[in-house]
Amino acid sequence: MIEARGLTKRYGSTLAVDDLSFTVNAGRITGFLGPNGAGKSTTMRMMLGLDNPTSGQVRFDGRYYRDLEQPLHTVGALLEAGWRHPGRSARNHLRWIAASNGIPDSRVDEVLDVVGLTSVATKRAGGFSLGMLQRLGIASALLGDPQVLLFDEPVNGLDPEGIHWIRQLMHALAEQGRTVFVSSHLLSEMAQTAQDLVVIGKGKLIYQGTTEDFVERATEDRVRVRSPHLPVLREALERAGTVFTAIEDDSALDVSGMSSDQLGELAFTEGATLHELSPHRGSLEQAFMQLTGDSVEYAAHDPGTATAAANEAQAQS
Numbered sequence: 001m002i003e004a005r006g007l008t009k010r011y012g013s014t015l016a017v018d019d020l021s022f023t024v025n026a027g028r029i030t031g032f033l034g035p036n037g038a039g040k041s042t043t044m045r046m047m048l049g050l051d052n053p054t055s056g057q058v059r060f061d062g063r064y065y066r067d068l069e070q071p072l073h074t075v076g077a078l079l080e081a082g083w084r085h086p087g088r089s090a091r092n093h094l095r096w097i098a099a100s101n102g103i104p105d106s107r108v109d110e111v112l113d114v115v116g117l118t119s120v121a122t123k124r125a126g127g128f129s130l131g132m133l134q135r136l137g138i139a140s141a142l143l144g145d146p147q148v149l150l151f152d153e154p155v156n157g158l159d160p161e162g163i164h165w166i167r168q169l170m171h172a173l174a175e176q177g178r179t180v181f182v183s184s185h186l187l188s189e190m191a192q193t194a195q196d197l198v199v200i201g202k203g204k205l206i207y208q209g210t211t212e213d214f215v216e217r218a219t220e221d222r223v224r225v226r227s228p229h230l231p232v233l234r235e236a237l238e239r240a241g242t243v244f245t246a247i248e249d250d251s252a253l254d255v256s257g258m259s260s261d262q263l264g265e266l267a268f269t270e271g272a273t274l275h276e277l278s279p280h281r282g283s284l285e286q287a288f289m290q291l292t293g294d295s296v297e298y299a300a301h302d303p304g305t306a307t308a309a310a311n312e313a314q315a316q317s
C-alpha cells in the first residue's frame with residue numbers, strides 16, 4: 001500500500017504538486033492520470049526520494065522511503081527508459097544493480113527470464129531498441145522482488161505484443177497481492193488495465209476511486225439506433241422529450257436517457273424497422289476530457305466539439 005499525504009512541490013513560482021493526498025491499495029492496478037504538466041512525474045520522483053517535497057510525505061506499507069535500508073526490496077520503479085551503460089550487457093547491468101542492493105546473481109537470471117531478455121542477456125544494452133530497454137528497466141524494478149511497483153509510462157515504445165505482455169505482467173503482479181501504480185497517457189490502455197485511478201490536474205487531486213465509477217460519473221450511456229424509418233423514430237423521440245444526436249450524416253441517432261429495451265419497444269410501437277440497436281458505454285477518454293478539462297495547461301480548440309454541438313442543436317430543433 002502507498003499512502004501519500006499532503007505532498008507539495010514548489011519550483012520557484014510554479015506549484016507543481018499542491019497538497020496531494022491519495023492511497024494506492026495492494027492487490028490492484030492503479031492508474032495515475034493527468035494532463036501534461038499535471039505533476040505526475042514530480043509526484044513519482046518525490047515518492048522515490050529523487051526529489052525532496054516542499055512538504056508532505058509518502059509511506060510504503062507504513063514506512064518512509066528514507067527509512068528503507070534496501071529500498072529495492074520494498075519498491076521497484078521504472079521511471080525513464082533510455083538509461084543504460086551503453087557498453088554493458090543486460091546481465092551485467094542488472095548484476096551491478098543487484099550487487100549494490102545485496103541481491104544474489106541468480107535473481108538476475110530470473111528477472112531476465114520474466115521480461116523475455118534471456119536470449120540477449122550478454123548483448124550490449126547500447127544496441128537495444130526502446131522496447132528492449134523498457135523490458136530491461138522493468139527487470140531492474142523486479143530485481144528486489146518488491147511488494148510495491150511504480151511504472152512511469154511503461155508501454156512507451158512497446159509494440160502491440162509488448163503492450164499485451166506488460167498488461168499481463170501488471171495483472172500477474174497485482175494478483176500476487178502487490179501494489180501496482182502506473183502512469184500512462186494511453187487512456188484506452190489504462191481503461192483495460194487499471195482497476196483504480198488517481199487523477200490529478202495542475203498538481204491537485206481530481207479523483208481517486210475505481211475506474212468504473214470515474215467513467216460512470218462523467219459520461220452518459222447512449223444507445224445507437226440505425227433505421228430506414230429514422231424520421232418516424234425522431235418524431236417519437238421528440239414527442240417523448242428524449243435527448244438524441246443525429247450522427248453519420250443523419251443515418252443514425254445516438255439516444256440518451258433510454259435503455260436499448262425501451263428504444264426497441266418504441267421502434268416496434270412506431271412500426272420502425274431497426275438495422276442497429278447498440279448500447280454504448282462512456283469511455284475513459286470521454287470521462288478524462290470531461291473531468292480534467294479545466295486543468296489542461298495548453299488547451300487546443302477541438303474541431304469535434306463544434307460539430308457535436310451543431311448536431312445536438314440540429315437534433316433538438
Ligand SMILES: Nc1ncnc2c1ncn2[C@@H]1O[C@H](COP(=O)(O)OP(=O)(O)OP(=O)(O)O)[C@@H](O)[C@H]1O
Pocket residue numbers: 011014015016034035036037038039040041042043
Ligand atoms: N525541475 C523543474 N524545475 C521547474 N519546474 C519544473 C521542474 N520539473 C517539473 N516542473 C514543472 O512542474 C509541473 C509539473 O511537471 P511534471 O513533469 O511533474 O508533470 P507531468 O504530469 O509528469 O507531465 P507530463 O505528462 O507532460 O510528463 C510543470 O508545470 C513543469 O513545468
